[in-house]
Amino acid sequence: MDPREKLLKDLQIGCGKARPVKAPKGSQLHCKGWYQEAALRMLCNNLDPDNGENPDALIVYGGLGKAARNWDCFDAIVRTLLDLENDETLLVQSGKPVGVLKTHTSAPRVLIANANIVPHWANWDYFHELDKKGLIMYGQMTAGSWIYIGTQGILQGTYETFAALGQKHYGADLTGKIVVTAGLGGMGGAQPLSVTMANGVALCIEIDPSRIAKRLEKRYLDVAAGDLDQAIAMARQAADQRRPLSIGLCANVGDILPAMMDKKFIPDVITDQTSAHDELNGYFPRGISFEDALKLRKSDPDTYKEMALNSMAEHVRAILAMKDKGAVAFDYGNNLRAQAMKKGVDNAMDYPGFVPAYIRELFCRGEGPFRWAALSGDPEDIKVTDEALIQLFPKKTKMINWLKMAEEKIEHMGLPSRICWLGYGEREKAGKLFNDLVREGKVKAPIVIGRDHLDCGSVASPFRETEAMKDGSDAVADWALLNCMTNVASGATWVSFHDGGGVGIGYALHAGQVTVADGTDEAENRVTTVLRNDPGTGIIRHADAGYETAIDVANDKGVKLPMINMYGAHSGNV
Numbered sequence: 019m020d021p022r023e024k025l026l027k028d029l030q031i032g033c034g035k036a037r038p039v040k041a042p043k044g045s046q047l048h049c050k051g052w053y054q055e056a057a058l059r060m061l062c063n064n065l066d067p068d069n070g071e072n073p074d075a076l077i078v079y080g081g082l083g084k085a086a087r088n089w090d091c092f093d094a095i096v097r098t099l100l101d102l103e104n105d106e107t108l109l110v111q112s113g114k115p116v117g118v119l120k121t122h123t124s125a126p127r128v129l130i131a132n133a134n135i136v137p138h139w140a141n142w143d144y145f146h147e148l149d150k151k152g153l154i155m156y157g158q159m160t161a162g163s164w165i166y167i168g169t170q171g172i173l174q175g176t177y178e179t180f181a182a183l184g185q186k187h188y189g190a191d192l193t194g195k196i197v198v199t200a201g202l203g204g205m206g207g208a209q210p211l212s213v214t215m216a217n218g219v220a221l222c223i224e225i226d227p228s229r230i231a232k233r234l235e236k237r238y239l240d241v242a243a244g245d246l247d248q249a250i251a252m253a254r255q256a257a258d259q260r261r262p263l264s265i266g267l268c269a270n271v272g273d274i275l276p277a278m279m280d281k282k283f284i285p286d287v288i289t290d291q292t293s294a295h296d297e298l299n300g301y302f303p304r305g306i307s308f309e310d311a312l313k314l315r316k317s318d319p320d321t322y323k324e325m326a327l328n329s330m331a332e333h334v335r336a337i338l339a340m341k342d343k344g345a346v347a348f349d350y351g352n353n354l355r356a357q358a359m360k361k362g363v364d365n366a367m368d369y370p371g372f373v374p375a376y377i378r379e380l381f382c383r384g385e386g387p388f389r390w391a392a393l394s395g396d397p398e399d400i401k402v403t404d405e406a407l408i409q410l411f412p413k414k415t416k417m418i419n420w421l422k423m424a425e426e427k428i429e430h431m432g433l434p435s436r437i438c439w440l441g442y443g444e445r446e447k448a449g450k451l452f453n454d455l456v457r458e459g460k461v462k463a464p465i466v467i468g469r470d471h472l473d474c475g476s477v478a479s480p481f482r483e484t485e486a487m488k489d490g491s492d493a494v495a496d497w498a499l500l501n502c503m504t505n506v507a508s509g510a511t512w513v514s515f516h517d518g519g520g521v522g523i524g525y526a527l528h529a530g531q532v533t534v535a536d537g538t539d540e541a542e543n544r545v546t547t548v549l550r551n552d553p554g555t556g557i558i559r560h561a562d563a564g565y566e567t568a569i570d571v572a573n574d575k576g577v578k579l580p581m582i583n584m585y586g587a588h589s590g591n592v
């Protein structure tokens with residue numbers, strides 16, 4: 019059978035209902051070029067049941083984060099990508115394919131805009147109105163931009179955060195320390211493994227038993243406890259023995275934190291990754307069972323939202339109380355503090371977000387979540403890329419340790435993939451290396467290179483990536499737009515721009531890019547240009563805000579910064 023026809027059949031295109039989707043694998047093309055093929059495979063990969071959290075509803079992760087607006091739109095995107103010419107560009111508006119334009123061969127093959135609402139109206143209520151009318155879709159970050167790679171995608175960043183926390187507060191790793199957190203969803207599920215990788219003990223509260231089961235099965239979580247007393251006993255014993263352990267506890271975090279305080283149990287570290295950014299579809303209020311909450315969401319959303327926000331206020335009060343008793347508290351990028359402020363917790367910001375606390379210095383060096391996937395579907399290809407990277411950067415011992423640990427501990431979900439934080443200059447070299455591996459036939463099919471939208475230059479998010487910027491420019495979103503336009507101009511294969519993401523509608527604007535290394539000279543040019551300029555905007559953004567490290571990196575590595583006055587008083591170097 020013709021491969022195109024076979025694919026349409028395999029993906030049950032036109033069946034009009036939800037179905038399990040698996041990305042095509044191997045070196046056989048179904049589209050008219052690898053760029054379109056890559057977009058098609060990565061869209062399918064986001065919805066792979068091993069990968070996405072609720073693929074029947076097209077939800078990939080992070081509350082409502084979707085890959086396509088509905089199944090008809092999914093079908094239409096697949097059909098359009100199959101027919102898309104090498105000089106055409108598909109436009110996707112909030113998960114719906116809306117047009118194909120004649121552009122040119124070096125242009126992106128897909129341009130995506132998700133959940134963008136004119137700022138005055140950019141809030142959840144208005145979003146839900148538009149959603150009901152079928153006019154919009156929540157794209158989260160990598161869900162609607164087709165570069166989600168399962169929980170691994172956030173694993174290294176989460177590990178880096180806990181490792182940096184250990185270094186900053188204990189002068190070492192997390193040996194003998196207990197971290198309490200909640201949420202074992204798509205992203206939060208990375209927490210237990212990250213804490214144990216940093217040698218600590220994680221006690222993770224999750225209300226949905228299926229999420230605990232999934233993390234146990236995928237070996238992100240070690241054990242489940244039957245109740246709070248057992249969980250505390252297990253955590254204390256492991257910490258006393260200086261043994262890494264992750265424990266899941268099926269409960270509502272809103273009930274558990276006050277119960278911990280009653281039992282005089284104060285963890286060393288307290289944080290949270292429930293989907294607090296979305297009070298309707300992401301966070302479960304206390305005082306109601308999981309099943310009843312799911313029903314109430316549908317039958318009386320207003321009451322649900324009120325209950326959820328009130329619970330979040332109590333949740334943050336408990337975190338603040340634990341902090342007062344000596345716990346290290348930090349916000350893990352889910353907007354929990356701002357939600358609690360809506361219900362009168364005026365001092366919610368008394369504990370910091372994770373970016374200013376642990377990540378900003380990395381952003382100043384252009385470091386961020388570089389990730390790639392093997393379109394062949396063969397895990398051997400990822401091994402080849404891991405080994406090649408180790409040879410390319412033999413002095414990066416932290417990276418080498420990470421890649422070895424990842425190889426050993428991480429089960430691939432969907433298409434085999436890898437994440438690895440790389441800095442300015444390094445990403446470009448890694449991109450060329452991967453393109454060479456494809457060119458030389460060392461891997462079996464092209465490699466897709468992308469990143470999270472949580473990166474150094476791509477996002478404006480005052481309660482997360484741009485919290486507490488040195489010059490007060492936290493809410494200036496020009497930077498995210500400049501990053502998006504830079505990626506289009508540099509020849510990324512697909513580029514996206516979203517509102518919302520990890521902190522919810524109205525709180526963040528951010529851009530994504532994905533670029534395909536298919537072994538050709540053209541791909542080498544695109545990959546190196548994108549991977550130089552994309553983190554380059556991060557250096558520029560942080561240099562402009564006055565961060566010395568970013569200015570030094572710009573000067574060392576030749577990122578041109580125009581001088582603003584004749585005395586060179588600004589950070590400029592040209």
Ligand code: NAD
Nearest residue numbers: 080081201203204205206225271292293301302351352520
């Ligand atoms: P998700 O929706 O897949 O998972 C959230 C989990 O929290 C679910 O399993 C849910 O059952 C659980 N939960 C909700 N309320 C609870 C409660 N009261 N008690 C116990 N469990 C509860 O979301 P995700 O992809 O894991 O992301 C989690 C949050 O982190 C989101 O707000 C997301 O935007 C944010 N996020 C942070 C980062 C980061 O780098 N820190 C990155 C991406 C996303």
